[in-house]
Amino acid sequence: MKVRIYRFKECVSTQDIAKKLADDGAAEGTVVIADKMASGRGRLNRVWVADEGGLWFTIILRPKSLSNVQLVTLMAGVSVVEGIKKLYDVPLELKWPNDVLLNGRKLCGVLTEARISNNVIDYLLLGIGVNVNNELRGDLKHTAISLKSYLGHEVPINDLFIEILKCLEVLYESLQSGSLSYIVNLWKKYSTTLGRCVRVFTADGVVEGLAYDVGLDGSLVINVGRGVEKVYSGDVIHLTFGESKSCSDE
Numbered sequence: 001m002k003v004r005i006y007r008f009k010e011c012v013s014t015q016d017i018a019k020k021l022a023d024d025g026a027a028e029g030t031v032v033i034a035d036k037m038a039s040g041r042g043r044l045n046r047v048w049v050a051d052e053g054g055l056w057f058t059i060i061l062r063p064k065s066l067s068n069v070q071l072v073t074l075m076a077g078v079s080v081v082e083g084i085k086k087l088y089d090v091p092l093e094l095k096w097p098n099d100v101l102l103n104g105r106k107l108c109g110v111l112t113e114a115r116i117s118n119n120v121i122d123y124l125l126l127g128i129g130v131n132v133n134n135e136l137r138g139d140l141k142h143t144a145i146s147l148k149s150y151l152g153h154e155v156p157i158n159d160l161f162i163e164i165l166k167c168l169e170v171l172y173e174s175l176q177s178g179s180l181s182y183i184v185n186l187w188k189k190y191s192t193t194l195g196r197c198v199r200v201f202t203a204d205g206v207v208e209g210l211a212y213d214v215g216l217d218g219s220l221v222i223n224v225g226r227g228v229e230k231v232y233s234g235d236v237i238h239l240t241f242g243e244s245k246s247c248s249d250e
């Protein structure tokens with residue numbers, strides 16, 4: 001994958017710029033990075049606070065197969081974990097589907113937006129936001145964490161960006177060549193969701209039970225007591241670690 005980088009001091013959202021570039025035919029591997037964003041986007045149309053000092057970027061991908069798409073978010077989480085671990089020894093964990101946690105707080109979020117027409121994927125906009133040297137404000141002080149606050153010193157953002165990109169390139173190639181279980185197994189290695197009782201808010205309602213697997217389609221497999229349910233997207237709350245096969249008797 002040939003990487004081409006567009007750098008901005010400030011923009012509204014790197015997702016929007018990447019979308020325009022992708023609509024105009026920009027190649028896979030085109031990256032938009034900004035020092036800060038006026039209106040960063042999170043999942044489910046939430047606001048993503050993106051002050052100076054963080055790593056905020058979007059990469060355009062044009063995966064060959066629609067079936068790989070579900071794993072792109074998980075792949076991105078693994079790339080962030082492995083990229084950071086190349087430089088620092090930090091106990092990072094992955095929370096399904098798109099969070100990288102440090103000390104139980106959010107260090108990084110991933111947003112995957114797609115343009116699909118007639119069941120064919122035109123492009124994906126893979127947005128990655130990592131709290132690196134940025135100060136966290138308001139409620140984020142309690143729910144999020146920056147790498148700088150954990151390590152006690154400033155982190156060179158560019159080095160981190162390059163390591164994460166390198167990991168992304170390697171894992172994306174595996175994904176494109178069909179190594180789905182390789183990606184899923186790596187994700188499971190860092191998972192903090194599996195083995196826990198979870199409550200998942202999906203578009204169709206709430207699913208509660210023991211999270212015990214992630215499928216090759218990226219779904220979270222939950223033992224709900226009366227059987228097994230798979231969820232494909234949603235917001236997860238970690239409840240406890242499940243000691244029994246189901247969480248209903250807790």
Ligand code: BTN
Pocket residue numbers: 012013014015037039040041042043044046048050055056057058098108109110111127128129130
């Ligand atoms: C989430 O956890 O809700 C996803 C957050 C994704 C944030 C990144 S930062 C780079 C890219 N541009 C955006 O506006 N959002 C994503």
